[in-house]
Amino acid sequence: MTEIVNYIIGFFLLAGGFLSLVASFGVLRLPDVYTRNHAASKSATLGIMCILLGTFLYFYIVHGIFNSKVLLAIVFIFVTAPVGGHLIARAAYHSGAKLWDKSVRDDLKDKEKYDRQHS
């Protein structure tokens, strides 16, 4: 029983570490703010949720401690990390961060003109 649980916890931890490495690699390699934000806010969130789930299982099954704060932290990170990513991408767009020069379309650019025509 404990051996199987050890395998499950190890899988969660390794998956979390790998996803966090992937997030860092994306932040290093991708060309502009929006793609970097995309990498950081998705992979890092999933990685941290895997690691926290492994921690919760470890303390629950190996030590018999039911720690509800870790569960609450998982839910909180799952709710707030995409919201933070959205806010910072919006702030980047409105403060004039350039898109990658190979990106093809920017629908938000014509928003002012569209609003003036249709109001």
Added chain:
Amino acid sequence: MLEIIIRITLICVSLSMLGLIYRVIKGPTTPDRVVALDALGVNLIAIVALVSMLIDSDAFLEVILLLGILAFIGTVSFSKFLEKGAIIERDRNR
């Protein structure tokens, strides 16, 4: 076996934090730095969880929730500052 896995994961998370620190230092624009700092806070949560597993103590698990809340508040206030120039706006009808 589990201890070795925890150590490997710690190394992975530390390498990822190093990459993010490079982006914080070099990042061309301010939103880049904010994105990288947000991800740094998230990775710090992972390090706290892993270390509390290594030393077999559940005394530091409150820190996880606290760091999550602080990282979110920091990101929101930074993005509000970048977008509007003020974090707490003044009420006009008073």
